[in-house]
Amino acid sequence: MRAIRSANTLPELVVRRHLHAQGYRFRVNVSSLPGKPDIVLRKHNAIVMVHGCFWHSHSCSLAGELPRSNMQYWKPKLERTRQRDEESKKELLALGWRVLTVWECALVEGNGERREESLMSVSDWLLSKSKQGEIEYRASDTAVGSRR
Ligand SMILES: [Zn+2]
Numbered sequence: 410m411r412a413i414r415s416a417n418t419l420p421e422l423v424v425r426r427h428l429h430a431q432g433y434r435f436r437v438n439v440s441s442l443p444g445k446p447d448i449v450l451r452k453h454n455a456i457v458m459v460h461g462c463f464w465h466s467h468s469c470s471l472a473g474e475l476p477r478s479n480m481q482y483w484k485p486k487l488e489r490t491r492q493r494d495e496e497s498k499k500e501l502l503a504l505g506w507r508v509l510t511v512w513e514c515a516l517v518e519g520n521g522e523r524r525e526e527s528l529m530s531v532s533d534w535l536l537s538k539s540k541q542g543e544i545e546y547r548a549s550d551t552a553v554g555s556r557r
Pocket residue numbers: 462467468469470471472512513514515545546
């Protein structure tokens with residue numbers, strides 16, 4: 410699992426580039442915090458996690474479209490990842506951090522303004538007082554019957 414999950418997945422870079430262009434300063438892959446958060450903005454007391462939809466078991470059409478072969482093998486691994494995500498988030502919130510989860514599907518390019526809107530939502534959330542948030546795209550969920 411660790412070998413397959415790249416530390417610098419593309420959706421994460423999209424978010425990082427956006428934040429950097431907006432003047433935000435942050436640290437990445439902070440191993441001293443629970444779950445080794447992707448993006449840590451100390452000034453805003455905020456953590457941004459960018460999740461790939463398949464690996465983190467998002468209930469969206471993007472995760473459903475990915476190859477389903479060998480699921481007997483992957484299912485327990487995906488389940489563990491999902492549990493780890495939840496535990497890390499709980500711990501971070503308990504430590505007083507604000508936690509935003511951004512899903513890969515919200516960052517997919519080439520569908521109108523979806524990516525731009527999502528990135529602006531990230532900025533809006535950072536400036537808000539919200540303790541936790543989630544940015545996702547699920548409009549085409551009902552297109553195919555491929556839900557888990
Ligand atoms: Zn998704």
